Amino acid sequence: MKIINYVSIVSMPILIFIILMNGVKERKNVFDIFLKGAVEGIEIVFKILPTLVGLFFAIGFLRNSGILDFIINIISPIINIFHVPKEIIPLALIRPISGSASLAIATDIMQQNGVDSFVGKLASVIMGSTETTIYTIAVYSSCVKIKNIRFVLFAALIADIVGMISAIIICNIIFV
Amino acid sequence: MLNVLWPIFIIISIIYAILSGNIENVNKSIFDSVDNAVKFSINLLGMTCLWSGLMEIAVNTNIIRFLNKVLKPIMKKLFPDLEPENKASKDITMNIIANILGLGNAATPLGLKAIEELQKENNHKETLSDNMIMLILLNTASLQIIPTTVLSLRNSLQSDNPTEIIFPVWVATICAALAGITITKILIKKGM
Numbered sequence: 001m002k003i004i005n006y007v008s009i010v011s012m013p014i015l016i017f018i019i020l021m022n023g024v025k026e027r028k029n030v031f032d033i034f035l036k037g038a039v040e041g042i043e044i045v046f047k048i049l050p051t052l053v054g055l056f057f058a059i060g061f062l063r064n065s066g067i068l069d070f071i072i073n074i075i076s077p078i079i080n081i082f083h084v085p086k087e088i089i090p091l092a093l094i095r096p097i098s099g100s101a102s103l104a105i106a107t108d109i110m111q112q113n114g115v116d117s118f119v120g121k122l123a124s125v126i127m128g129s130t131e132t133t134i135y136t137i138a139v140y141s142s143c144v145k146i147k148n149i150r151f152v153l154f155a156a157l158i159a160d161i162v163g164m165i166s167a168i169i170i171c172n173i174i175f176v
Numbered sequence: 177m178l179n180v181l182w183p184i185f186i187i188i189s190i191i192y193a194i195l196s197g198n199i200e201n202v203n204k205s206i207f208d209s210v211d212n213a214v215k216f217s218i219n220l221l222g223m224t225c226l227w228s229g230l231m232e233i234a235v236n237t238n239i240i241r242f243l244n245k246v247l248k249p250i251m252k253k254l255f256p257d258l259e260p261e262n263k264a265s266k267d268i269t270m271n272i273i274a275n276i277l278g279l280g281n282a283a284t285p286l287g288l289k290a291i292e293e294l295q296k297e298n299n300h301k302e303t304l305s306d307n308m309i310m311l312i313l314l315n316t317a318s319l320q321i322i323p324t325t326v327l328s329l330r331n332s333l334q335s336d337n338p339t340e341i342i343f344p345v346w347v348a349t350i351c352a353a354l355a356g357i358t359i360t361k362i363l364i365k366k367g368m
Contacts, residue, residue: 019230022237030233037232041224044285045217052213058182060209061189064201070192100216107329115333124330124341128323129348133316140312141304143288144295148303151368155309155360156316163318163352170344 048139055135059098068093084168085119087112091126096133096160103127121175125167130160227282231270244269254314254357255307264293268311275319287315306364313360317353321346 023030062068072093076086084092087109095102106123113119133156141149193202234240247269248260258265267290274283291308298305304312323345330338 016230019234019237019239022239023233026237028233028236033233033236034229036229038225038229040232040289041226041228041285042221044228044288045221045224047288048284049213049217052217053210054182056209056213056216057206058185058189060205060212061186061193061202064198064205065189065193066196066198066201067189067192100212103325103329106326107333110329110333115330115335116337120335121341121344124326125344125348127329128320128326128341128345129318129352131316131318136316137312139284140287140291140308140315144291144298144308146302146304146308148300150304150309151360151363152304152309152312155356155363156313158359159313159317159352159356162355163348166351167344167348170347174344 047143051135051139051142055098055138056100059094059101063101085122087119088122088126091123092164095126095130095164096157097135099132099135102132118171118175122167122171125171126164129167130163133157133160224282224285227274228285231274231282231286235266235270240266240270243273247272254310258307262293264290264297264307267293271311272314272319275315276321283315287311309364310357310360313356314353317356318349319353320349 020030023033068090072089075093076089079089080086091102091105091109094105106127109123110120115124134153137149137153137156189202190199193199244260244266251258251260251265251269255265255268258268267286271283271286271290274286290311294305294308294311295301298308323342326341326345327338330341
């Protein structure tokens with residue numbers, strides 16, 4: 001575990017080191033190239049800002065109107081049959097939609113139930129093994145002005161569901 | 177998709193809020209949400225700027241050639257009709273590498289560059305191509321080796337052992353990615 005900790009700390013600095021060493025070795029004008037790329041980075045953030053504003057705004061409505069809690073209350077008896085802790089449901093529902101909202105929910109779950117409780121660990125595994133699917137699809141398709149996304153949402157959500165079920169199974173094997 | 181979902185989300189929220197007397201909260205959330213979106217973008221700005229610049233250096237050196245070689249067999253399986261020398265192929269490779277290293281903020285700009293390249297070869301400009309679908313799917317799969325965000329969250333909440341979730345995360349990620357890739361391959365073959 002100490003090794004894994006160490007790897008997570010050094011991976012970024014090492015990667016930066018390797019990139020710069022290669023650039024210098026090949027006698028490139030590294031700072032000029034850096035600036036050129038950095039400008040592109042700014043453009044990309046400004047391109048996705050309208051998407052972010054639109055989505056954050058809609059998700060804020062869903063949460064604050066109480067309709068999200070209402071839906072969770074309807075779904076929870078069904079999910080209880082599969083021995084999924086009730087506390088996980090909001091996380092599972094929000095995870096594909098919003099990264100920051102799901103991070104907030106995961107933090108809340110860990111604070112309420114204990115970070116080292118079963119539910120706390122399960123929330124961690126779900127956060128680590130899934131992505132904000134709908135946001136990712138929206139950003140990528142709107143970037144090139146796509147209107148027909150075919151089956152990508154379906155395939156990505158199936159992958160998310162498989163990921164969450166795997167998380168529940170593996171946590172039950174390791175942490176119970 | 178969002179042309180349908182987005183108004184539905186907002187309209188049903190407003191109706192529900194009026195019926196349940198939560199309209200005050202909803203009104204307040206307008207300001208909070210917009211604020212959060214801007215704050216989030218500003219947080220993203222620095223890292224995206226830095227990593228776009230660093231990756232630009234990487235793309236201009238021999239690193240990319242080396243990594244291309246390593247990932248070539250996998251790329252051929254995932255993107256069978258994409259020329260390995262194509263610019264999109266290089267961007268996708270870097271996007272996958274950034275994802276694996278947990279550099280989400282670097283992965284997104286590279287992925288967006290890749291999809292813009294793929295769009296040039298796309299025959300139906302308003303429909304996703306097979307390659308675009310695979311690229312998006314890989315980016316929704318959370319392929320990172322080290323789940324840095326969760327680790328720092330667990331650490332900040334004083335977990336006795338923050339890193340013990342890493343192995344289960346790997347198992348769940350691999351299962352999810354394999355399921356996503358398999359179903360995509362099947363649906364592409366079926367011509368959907």
